[in-house]
Amino acid sequence: MNDFNDQLARDAAHIFLSDDDFAEWITAEPWQEAPVRIKALIDRDPASSIEGLKGSANYQHEVRIARSDCDGLVGIDVGKTVLKYPLRVGDAQCAKFLVMKVLGPEDQGMWKLAVRQS
Numbered sequence: 345m346n347d348f349n350d351q352l353a354r355d356a357a358h359i360f361l362s363d364d365d366f367a368e369w370i371t372a373e374p375w376q377e378a379p380v381r382i383k384a385l386i387d388r389d390p391a392s393s394i395e396g397l398k399g400s401a402n403y404q405h406e407v408r409i410a411r412s413d414c415d416g417l418v419g420i421d422v423g424k425t426v427l428k429y430p431l432r433v434g435d436a437q438c439a440k441f442l443v444m445k446v447l448g449p450e451d452q453g454m455w456k457l458a459v460r461q462s
Contacts, residue, residue, distance in 0.1 A: 372417055375424035382416055384409045403444050403458040411455050420446055420455055
């Protein structure tokens with residue numbers, strides 16, 4: 345990466361995903377790997393459809409997480425990676441959400457994921 349891209353990746357992990365302001369803690373369960381606690385930005389009211397697909401192709405939330413091996417995930421297995429967080433802000437119970445699609449274009453240093461409750 346170049347200096348600009350390196351700075352964007354650092355900003356993604358340390359500014360946008362700061363739990364002081366925007367981010368909330370979630371549990372990510374990568375396919376066939378141990379669960380990890382990471383910070384995420386969750387849009388609970390997105391446009392919510394994947395062009396060209398019907399029915400179950402509609403998703404509930406957009407989730408942004410760091411693309412990193414130390415404070416995010418390096419890879420996403422679409423249809424297999426599960427994220428756990430409250431359905432609504434303030435809920436005590438966590439719900440499970442399946443990653444349906446990696447939305448693009450990908451931001452430097454962040455994954456933008458379309459998820460649906462499983």
